[in-house]
Amino acid sequence: MAAHDQSNGDSKLANGETTYFATNPRPASLDEHISSLAPFIADHVRKHSRVALVTSGGTTVPLENQTVRFIDNFSAGTRGATSAEYFLENGYAVIFLHRQFSLLPYSRHFSHSTNCFLDYMTTSSTGEVVIDGEYQAQMASVLQKYERAKREKMLLLLPFTSVNEYLWHLREIAMLMRPLGANGLFYLAAAVSDFFIPAERMVEHKIQSSEDFAHANHGTTSSTAQEERSPAAHMDGAKLVIDLDPVPKFLKQLVDVWSPKSMIVSFKLETDPSILAEKSRYALKKYSHDLVIGNMLNTRKHEVLFVSAAGGDQWIRVPTARRSKSVTAATMSEVRQATEMPLEIESLIVPEVARLHSEIISNGRSR
Amino acid sequence: MAAHDQSNGDSKLANGETTYFATNPRPASLDEHISSLAPFIADHVRKHSRVALVTSGGTTVPLENQTVRFIDNFSAGTRGATSAEYFLENGYAVIFLHRQFSLLPYSRHFSHSTNCFLDYMTTSSTGEVVIDGEYQAQMASVLQKYERAKREKMLLLLPFTSVNEYLWHLREIAMLMRPLGANGLFYLAAAVSDFFIPAERMVEHKIQSSEDFAHANHGTTSSTAQEERSPAAHMDGAKLVIDLDPVPKFLKQLVDVWSPKSMIVSFKLETDPSILAEKSRYALKKYSHDLVIGNMLNTRKHEVLFVSAAGGDQWIRVPTARRSKSVTAATMSEVRQATEMPLEIESLIVPEVARLHSEIISNGRSR
Numbered sequence: 001m002a003a004h005d006q007s008n009g010d011s012k013l014a015n016g017e018t019t020y021f022a023t024n025p026r027p028a029s030l031d032e033h034i035s036s037l038a039p040f041i042a043d044h045v046r047k048h049s050r051v052a053l054v055t056s057g058g059t060t061v062p063l064e065n066q067t068v069r070f071i072d073n074f075s076a077g078t079r080g081a082t083s084a085e086y087f088l089e090n091g092y093a094v095i096f097l098h099r100q101f102s103l104l105p106y107s108r109h110f111s112h113s114t115n116c117f118l119d120y121m122t123t124s125s126t127g128e129v130v131i132d133g134e135y136q137a138q139m140a141s142v143l144q145k146y147e148r149a150k151r152e153k154m155l156l157l158l159p160f161t162s163v164n165e166y167l168w169h170l171r172e173i174a175m176l177m178r179p180l181g182a183n184g185l186f187y188l189a190a191a192v193s194d195f196f197i198p199a200e201r202m203v204e205h206k207i208q209s210s211e212d213f214a215h216a217n218h219g220t221t222s223s224t225a226q227e228e229r230s231p232a233a234h235m236d237g238a239k240l241v242i243d244l245d246p247v248p249k250f251l252k253q254l255v256d257v258w259s260p261k262s263m264i265v266s267f268k269l270e271t272d273p274s275i276l277a278e279k280s281r282y283a284l285k286k287y288s289h290d291l292v293i294g295n296m297l298n299t300r301k302h303e304v305l306f307v308s309a310a311g312g313d314q315w316i317r318v319p320t321a322r323r324s325k326s327v328t329a330a331t332m333s334e335v336r337q338a339t340e341m342p343l344e345i346e347s348l349i350v351p352e353v354a355r356l357h358s359e360i361i362s363n364g365r366s367r
Numbered sequence: 368m369a370a371h372d373q374s375n376g377d378s379k380l381a382n383g384e385t386t387y388f389a390t391n392p393r394p395a396s397l398d399e400h401i402s403s404l405a406p407f408i409a410d411h412v413r414k415h416s417r418v419a420l421v422t423s424g425g426t427t428v429p430l431e432n433q434t435v436r437f438i439d440n441f442s443a444g445t446r447g448a449t450s451a452e453y454f455l456e457n458g459y460a461v462i463f464l465h466r467q468f469s470l471l472p473y474s475r476h477f478s479h480s481t482n483c484f485l486d487y488m489t490t491s492s493t494g495e496v497v498i499d500g501e502y503q504a505q506m507a508s509v510l511q512k513y514e515r516a517k518r519e520k521m522l523l524l525l526p527f528t529s530v531n532e533y534l535w536h537l538r539e540i541a542m543l544m545r546p547l548g549a550n551g552l553f554y555l556a557a558a559v560s561d562f563f564i565p566a567e568r569m570v571e572h573k574i575q576s577s578e579d580f581a582h583a584n585h586g587t588t589s590s591t592a593q594e595e596r597s598p599a600a601h602m603d604g605a606k607l608v609i610d611l612d613p614v615p616k617f618l619k620q621l622v623d624v625w626s627p628k629s630m631i632v633s634f635k636l637e638t639d640p641s642i643l644a645e646k647s648r649y650a651l652k653k654y655s656h657d658l659v660i661g662n663m664l665n666t667r668k669h670e671v672l673f674v675s676a677a678g679g680d681q682w683i684r685v686p687t688a689r690r691s692k693s694v695t696a697a698t699m700s701e702v703r704q705a706t707e708m709p710l711e712i713e714s715l716i717v718p719e720v721a722r723l724h725s726e727i728i729s730n731g732r733s734r
Binding site: 060063064066067068069070071072073074076101106107111118121123124127128129130131136139140142143144146147191193194195204205206209236238239240241242243244245246269270271272297298 | 427430431433434435436437438439440441443468473474478485488490491494495496497498503506507509510511513514558560561562571572573576603605606607608609610611612613636637638639664665
């Protein structure tokens with residue numbers, strides 16, 4: 001598939017990588033998405049409203065052009081979908097760039113349940129299919145908020161699947177958001193792969209396991225960093241070996257070139273607590289954006305670390321008694337103590353982000 | 368995590384691999400699932416009903432113990448979820464072993480839509496949340512079938528995520544199904560990875576990209592097939608290199624040892640049409656089970672190839688005019704001709720499988 005080269009000045013990457021967008025294909029969905037993005041953004045430019053791009057869910061890295069296997073990043077999209085609701089409650093219009101079939105604002109309260117969707121339903125006395133009594137109250141209030149967001153054109157849902165689709169969308173949306181000036185906010189909660197397979201190194205067909213070796217559609221010689229065009233996935237005896245290139249650091253481009261006036265918030269997810277703060281500060285320094293929100297895989301639902309040039313380091317925590325039962329086993333002892341109504345940490349994160357955004361709008365940026 | 372060694376005679380693998388179940392941990396969910404499986408199967412043994420184990424969705428291969436990244440197999444679970452409904456309509460009880468959050472029987476008609484879940488809902492004149500008029504009729508008939516299946520205890524939903532969870536469940540369920548004798552059917556529609564990372568070679572924490580190299584939690588030396596205990600994923604300069612072991616061929620164990628009296632149906636998904644038939648016959652010969660259903664990624668929704676010892680090769684196709692609009696772009700020209708009501712290919716596959724199952728029950732196996 002030939003790349004549709006859109007390269008303009010900014011497609012040469014700050015970090016010295018050769019241009020990504022000239023060698024990786026423009027996704028088919030982009031033009032259709034632009035046709036809904038353009039009027040959405042123009043409307044909010046007119047209204048001088050704040051607009052948050054919330055990215056959510058994991059990106060895939062296909063191992064074949066006709067994709068049977070892919071590498072994925074763990075994410076149900078909870079952080080992004082939940083945050084999007086609180087941005088809407090805080091007066092923001094939200095562009096929700098999400099992994100297809102990941103959690104969505106509002107519907108998240110009822111989807112990805114371990115029960116079947118239909119367990120919420122029942123047949124009324126009049127034979128109508130209605131929501132079961134125990135879900136009525138919650139469903140009604142959620143439905144109300146969702147319908148208001150739709151009616152007032154405050155929420156735009158855009159799906160992606162691969163890391164390539166994500167990167168093309170991020171660049172396009174960032175450039176479309178420029179007219180918003182400082183009213184634009186990037187809340188990059190998606191779990192974006194650090195590694196990918198360049199289009200030129202992707203095999204066409206499903207990689208055959210060794211038992212079917214006669215059918216294998218590529219050589220057995222192992223590829224190395226030197227042989228740039230060798231297939232990224234290949235058999236080595238009975239083993240499957242995959243070597244992936246680093247994804248160019250687009251955050252630098254976003255901050256310096258694509259949307260320099262917007263507030264930009266990135267996330268750092270780690271599993272090793274000893275490196276979280278250091279890596280978050282490192283990212284803030286390296287990309288000189290506005291805020292890094294650091295979080296640990298096991299505790300992400302009740303504590304995050306804000307690292308900003310303006311505010312330094314600041315932990316935001318849900319009080320033990322307000323922690324939801326949906327947190328991981330690591331904190332089950334705390335959950336047993338939970339007595340009060342659970343509090344979603346995004347209800348603490350988003351207003352604090354909005355406050356920092358107000359400072360940037362009134363005082364100009366700290367970076 | 369220490370492996371809970373359940374190994375009995377059958378855990379030594381036919382293909383000479385050292386025992387998988389002694390070295391890869393028993394999933395925590397298995398005991399709870401057994402407690403619902405045992406009475407479900409016992410009930411249908413009493414009733415002499417046929418029981419189909421339908422596996423569905425893709426398996427994950429985690430790259431770290433604290434999983435941030437994983438390899439996945441493309442599958443929404445459409446084949447499995449749709450087939451499960453037709454097995455129920457054909458009088459089978461169904462154990463639905465599915466990837467968590469993949470499509471489920473019945474709810475599949477309304478989930479994984481590109482619309483939001485809440486677009487099906489509306490508020491009635493009485494203020495109740497009800498299903499929107501245009502969806503009422505379809506939802507009512509689906510809900511009816513779903514509630515009957517639940518009421519008559521004909522459907523058991525069991526989720527898995529990783530390939531290790533899948534393999535432990537497959538072995539356990541197969542052994543629990545032995546008392547069903549020839550009334551047992553294995554319909555293995557899940558997209559199971561051919562490769563995995565043995566527990567002993569999995570790194571604990573998220574693999575750090577080279578920019579954070581000071582933090583990397585493992586060496587840079589590349590692992591090879593010889594160094595069995597070297598981490599399966601490691602950095603090589605700026606590249607991420609992953610080497611995966613082949614998954615032992617459990618189908619052989621299933622046929623020969625775990626559940627020899629059941630009818631066993633496997634699937635072959637390919638992207639290269641030139642090898643589909645040959646690979647399907649190869650698999651049937653190699654594992655000497657009852658039926659291989661071959662399908663192509665692009666045409667799987669309107670044609671499949673049955674390869675069986677009894678019946679030879681047989682294509683099953685949906686007439687062009689009955690093909691659903693949900694097929695891939697590859698067949699859109701055909702879709703434009705579609706005039707009649709769409710027909711799901713599983714409504715043709717399942718009765719044919721049931722017919723072959725009847726032959727095996729009455730005449731004994733052909734293998």
